[in-house]
Amino acid sequence: MYKTKNISRNLFVKLFTTAALLVAVLSPGLSSADVQISITPGAVIFPNTWSGENKDTGEKFSSSATNLGINLKFQWRDLYTGISLAGSEYEFKAKDYSPARPSAIIPLKDDPVKIKRGEFDLLIGYYVWDMVSLFVDLRSKSLKWSDDYEITYTGLGGGVTGHYSFSSKWTIFGSLGASSLDIKSKERGYNERNIGDGVGTAAEFGVLFRVTKMLNLYGALKSQRQEYRYDNNITEIHDINGVRFGVSTVFSL
Amino acid sequence: MKTNSQANNRTNMQISERGELLMMSVKYLILVSSIAVFLISPVGAASRGIALEPVKTPPNLDLTTGTYRALIIGNNKYKDPKKRWPPLKTAVNDATEVAKILRENYGFTEVKLLENATRRQVLQAINELSSNVGPNDSVLLYYAGHGYLDSDTERGYWVPTDAVGADNSTFLRNSTIRDELNVIASRARHTLLISDSCFSGSLLSKSSRSVSPGVGDDKYYKKVASKKSVQIISAGGLEFVDDDYRSSGHSPFTYFLLNELKYNDRTYLTAAELSRNVETAVSNNVDQKPQSGVLQGAGDELGEFIFIKVKVSVDAQGISKDKIKVDVRVVKDEKQGVKKSAPRKPKKRPMILPVPTL
Numbered sequence: 001m002y003k004t005k006n007i008s009r010n011l012f013v014k015l016f017t018t019a020a021l022l023v024a025v026l027s028p029g030l031s032s033a034d035v036q037i038s039i040t041p042g043a044v045i046f047p048n049t050w051s052g053e054n055k056d057t058g059e060k061f062s063s064s065a066t067n068l069g070i071n072l073k074f075q076w077r078d079l080y081t082g083i084s085l086a087g088s089e090y091e092f093k094a095k096d097y098s099p100a101r102p103s104a105i106i107p108l109k110d111d112p113v114k115i116k117r118g119e120f121d122l123l124i125g126y127y128v129w130d131m132v133s134l135f136v137d138l139r140s141k142s143l144k145w146s147d148d149y150e151i152t153y154t155g156l157g158g159g160v161t162g163h164y165s166f167s168s169k170w171t172i173f174g175s176l177g178a179s180s181l182d183i184k185s186k187e188r189g190y191n192e193r194n195i196g197d198g199v200g201t202a203a204e205f206g207v208l209f210r211v212t213k214m215l216n217l218y219g220a221l222k223s224q225r226q227e228y229r230y231d232n233n234i235t236e237i238h239d240i241n242g243v244r245f246g247v248s249t250v251f252s253l
Numbered sequence: 254m255k256t257n258s259q260a261n262n263r264t265n266m267q268i269s270e271r272g273e274l275l276m277m278s279v280k281y282l283i284l285v286s287s288i289a290v291f292l293i294s295p296v297g298a299a300s301r302g303i304a305l306e307p308v309k310t311p312p313n314l315d316l317t318t319g320t321y322r323a324l325i326i327g328n329n330k331y332k333d334p335k336k337r338w339p340p341l342k343t344a345v346n347d348a349t350e351v352a353k354i355l356r357e358n359y360g361f362t363e364v365k366l367l368e369n370a371t372r373r374q375v376l377q378a379i380n381e382l383s384s385n386v387g388p389n390d391s392v393l394l395y396y397a398g399h400g401y402l403d404s405d406t407e408r409g410y411w412v413p414t415d416a417v418g419a420d421n422s423t424f425l426r427n428s429t430i431r432d433e434l435n436v437i438a439s440r441a442r443h444t445l446l447i448s449d450s451c452f453s454g455s456l457l458s459k460s461s462r463s464v465s466p467g468v469g470d471d472k473y474y475k476k477v478a479s480k481k482s483v484q485i486i487s488a489g490g491l492e493f494v495d496d497d498y499r500s501s502g503h504s505p506f507t508y509f510l511l512n513e514l515k516y517n518d519r520t521y522l523t524a525a526e527l528s529r530n531v532e533t534a535v536s537n538n539v540d541q542k543p544q545s546g547v548l549q550g551a552g553d554e555l556g557e558f559i560f561i562k563v564k565v566s567v568d569a570q571g572i573s574k575d576k577i578k579v580d581v582r583v584v585k586d587e588k589q590g591v592k593k594s595a596p597r598k599p600k601k602r603p604m605i606l607p608v609p610t611l
Contacts, residue, residue: 038604071608082608121610137611157611168380175609202611216605224611250604 037253040073046222048242050090050117055235063090067242069119078127080135087118116144125161133161139179139200148188153198153226155181163208173220174205183228198228204244214251220244319389319442321561322363324382325352328398328414330369335418344397345369347449347507351395354514360563361393372413372425379433383440391443391558394434397507400450411450431548438483438551445524445558446548449488449506474521480556483548486528489541498539506543509534517562524558 046069051062069086091112118141125135141153159177166172183196206220224240327348331338345368355361363385367378379394386392399412401424410424417423430446438444488506498505509531514522528545536542547553 040604040608042607044607073608075604084608084610086610119610121608123608123610125609135609137609139611159609159611161606161609163606171605173606177609177611179611200611204609208605208607210605216607218607220607246607248605248607252604 036077038073038075039251039253040075040248041251042071042073042246042248044069044071044086044244044246046086046088046242046244048088048222048240050238050240052236052238055237056233061092063092063115065090065117067117067119071248073248078133079125080127080133081124082121084121084123085119087116089114089116091115113145116142118142118144131163135159135161135177137177137179139181141181150186151195152184152186153181153200153228154184155179157200159202169210171208171210172206173208173218174203176203177201181226181228183230194231196228196230198226200224200226206244214249216248216250218246218248220246319387319391320363321355321359321361321391321393322382322386323352323355323361323393323395324365324367324378325349325355325395326367326370326375326378326398328369328412331399331412331414331416333416333418337418338399338412338416341398343502343504343507344449346502347397347504347511348395350503350511351397351447351507354511355393358514358562359560369414371415372423373415375411375413375425376429376433379437383433383437386437386440388440388442390441391445392437392441393445393447393558394437395447395449397449397504400448402451411448431551434483434548435551438481438548438553443482443556443558444484444548444551445482446485447487447510448485449504449510451489474523474557474559477523477555477557478559480554481552482524482556482558483551483553484524484528484545484558485548486524486531486543486545488535488543505535505539505541506531509538514560517560520562522560522562524560527560 044067046067047064048067049062049064051060053060065088067086067088069084071082071084073080073082075081091114093112120140121137122139123135123137125133127133135158137157137159139153139155139157142150143153144150157177157179159175161173161175163171163173179200179202181198181200182194183198184192185195186192202222202224204220204222206218206222208216208218210216220243222240222242222244224238226238228236228238230236325348327345329341329343329345331340348366348368352364352366356364365378365382367374370378382392382394396411398414399416401410401412401421402408403410403421408421409427410421411427411430412424415423434444434446488504498508501508503511510527512534513527513530525545528543532543532545
């Protein structure tokens with residue numbers, strides 16, 4: 001029903017390519033293994049479908065896009081911290097319902113409506129057992145319609161990760177978490193204001209293949225669900241589902 | 254009765270920064286032993302007198318040591334369906350005795366003994382060893398079992414117990430062993446591979462090393478202990494080696510290796526000294542010439558793997574050599590924080606997992 005054109009994809013393609021090149025160039029020069037300190041840069045590509053509905057009116061929306069991102073993880077023994085940046089652009093027909101539209105006066109002068117979605121995660125985690133870790137995630141997501149209008153979702157979340165290695169090459173992993181978010185809007189000519197709040201849950205389950213002692217490839221089913229309650233009494237459910245593919249390189253110190 | 258009294262006089266001593274402590278303790282041991290033996294011995298025996306004399310005063314060194322680790326592999330039970338690899342008689346016994354003497358006499362606190370290992374088990378054990386190695390550690394890898402040399406390619410192999418006929422994909426190629434040794438060497442201070450198998454000389458590079466004229470000198474030990482070493486001692490060159498030496502239950506190479514380690518009366522013994530003595534003893538007795546050298550390209554800085562004897566036997570007239578011993582413990586270097594009594598065993602944390610996101 002909806003066709004996606006990722007106009008700003010070039011920027012992310014460049015970021016992704018740069019990260020992949022960095023990984024490829026640095027990989028042979030360093031060694032890794034199960035060491036005490038490591039730095040792990042990575043890049044991900046996440047083709048997904050963003051769908052949802054206005055629970056009050058039953059109106060639905062859906063669009064697909066490919067999310068590109070980079071991340072960096074630092075681990076010291078049981079403690080790790082990570083930063084993750086990702087972005088993509090979705091398109092919706094102006095005549096159809098668009099996410100978060102009821103929350104503000106959106107100048108729907110363009111058709112289709114293009115929404116740039118950016119995500120930022122800063123997390124700290126700790127391995128409570130060999131195969132299980134708990135983490136806290138400072139999370140920010142932005143939906144930008146145009147230079148005139150942007151909604152940000154910011155909050156704190158937490159979750160649990162687990163993994164199991166079948167062999168030195170294959171590991172399955174997963175994570176489960178939830179977050180609580182404040183919603184703010186920025187409109188041209190208006191001050192930034194709170195327009196609601198929400199909760200999000202996320203689950204991921206995937207498999208990682210260790211290509212070399214340093215280089216890893218992985219693929220994972222990822223599902224996110226967010227429920228937003230806006231101050232104008234509209235409630236929206238957003239679902240984002242897709243398969244996340246990633247590459248990462250472990251640099252041992 | 255003698256035994257009891259002498260056992261009561263065992264004294265624990267530590268090599269401290271000052272050798273005076275050691276000397277005082279030895280004198281104290283001699284004094285107490287003499288008095289005790291005098292008091293409990295029959296008159297006739299007492300008249301013979303007891304003279305306890307340390308075989309050698311340990312040098313007063315301040316060697317910085319990490320953990321002494323060893324992976325010892327011995328393969329007897331070959332299950333080759335094609336019957337190319339017959340069972341061996343002595344390899345497991347060789348490995349067991351080497352592990353025992355390293356643990357009991359040379360302060361190796363992390364010793365893994367692998368008997369009748371398959372290819373996968375050997376590689377897994379080496380990986381495990383590799384992941385636990387710390388920067389100041391001394392790591393010894395010992396292998397006793399079949400070896401194989403492909404005469405066409407001149408490639409050498411270790412033959413694990415699950416090897417199948419002449420299928421060399423079921424063997425462990427020397428280049429693989431050298432690669433694994435390289436990884437260990439990149440992490441450890443000292444690495445020593447001792448291989449007691451046929452054609453084990455093919456593990457060696459052309460570069461070799463002789464014993465320095467400074468051996469026995471305190472400065473020499475300090476110098477070589479601080480430098481990185483990656484050494485190999487092999488039971489033979491490119492020839493077959495014997496399995497059972499004079500029905501001793503050991504191969505000739507390991508028989509003389511154990512002999513050297515057992516009857517070594519010095520606190521410090523370098524790998525170069527050990528290999529020289531074993532080479533001489535083996536080639537004097539059997540038609541086999543052990544070889545030694547360094548692993549080329551692994552960062553050897555002309556350092557030396559040093560065996561530190563933690564039990565110094567004391568000879569005495571009328572007393573069996575084995576009955577009186579002085580335990581010498583190597584104390585940790587506080588600056589390095591190295592623990593010998595309770596070695597660190599790092600947990601294997603998954604460094605490879607991606608960053609989770611919500």
